Amino acid sequence: MRCDTCHKETPEVSRVVIFSGYNKITTKAMYNCPDCFAKKEKTKSYNQPLPDRSVPGTDSKK
Numbered sequence: 900m901r902c903d904t905c906h907k908e909t910p911e912v913s914r915v916v917i918f919s920g921y922n923k924i925t926t927k928a929m930y931n932c933p934d935c936f937a938k939k940e941k942t943k944s945y946n947q948p949l950p951d952r953s954v955p956g957t958d959s960k961k
Contacts, residue, residue, distance in 0.1 A: 911933060
């Protein structure tokens with residue numbers, strides 16, 4: 900098997916879901932080796948701290 904991100908041969912890959920609006924029916928599957936998968940997981944928005952809604956201007960949704 901080959902990682903779609905680093906292109907290295909690997910005995911194991913995992914399917915990556917990039918964003919919350921991801922539709923696995925219409926989007927080409929992407930598979931990553933364990934190292935690349937872990938890096939992608941760390942960058943997902945659910946791993947980011949929530950904005951402090953008590954301070955005006957810190958909410959990214961407008």
